[in-house]
Amino acid sequence: MSVEVPVSQRLKAIADETRISIIRHLGAEERCVCELTEALGMGQSLLSFHLRILKEAGLVSDRREGRWSYYVVNMEAVRELATTVNALSAPLPTRVRKRRSC
Numbered sequence: 001m002s003v004e005v006p007v008s009q010r011l012k013a014i015a016d017e018t019r020i021s022i023i024r025h026l027g028a029e030e031r032c033v034c035e036l037t038e039a040l041g042m043g044q045s046l047l048s049f050h051l052r053i054l055k056e057a058g059l060v061s062d063r064r065e066g067r068w069s070y071y072v073v074n075m076e077a078v079r080e081l082a083t084t085v086n087a088l089s090a091p092l093p094t095r096v097r098k099r100r101s102c
Contacts, residue, residue, distance in 0.1 A: 005058040010081050013057035018042075019050050023073055026060065030072040 014020055018040075025031070025039050033051070037044050051071055054060040058077045062069050 005056075005077070007081070007084050010057045010059060010077065013053050013059055014081070016050070016053075019054055022047075022050055022054065023059065023078070026071060026073045028073060028075060030063075030070050033069050033071070036071070 021040060022036065025036060033044060033047060037047050040047065051060060055062060059074055060071050061074055062071045
């Protein structure tokens, strides 16, 4: 079951250097929060805050194993976002319109 997340929410989620760094550290590999806190040099509480934003945007997913949480990048969502951003540079189709006088 996939929930559609607005592009604007995903863009807001990656509009922070810390969250971009989290996505880069995760890559396509599942990682435990404890690994990420060490790799990123930040506290668990702050990291959890950023992971929650990324999760709500559909850019990462998690699973629980006992008391540990493991996160992985949702590569499909990242590819969709990249496609959307790339499309911004494509020219809009032109329509022939009659010019109105001002």
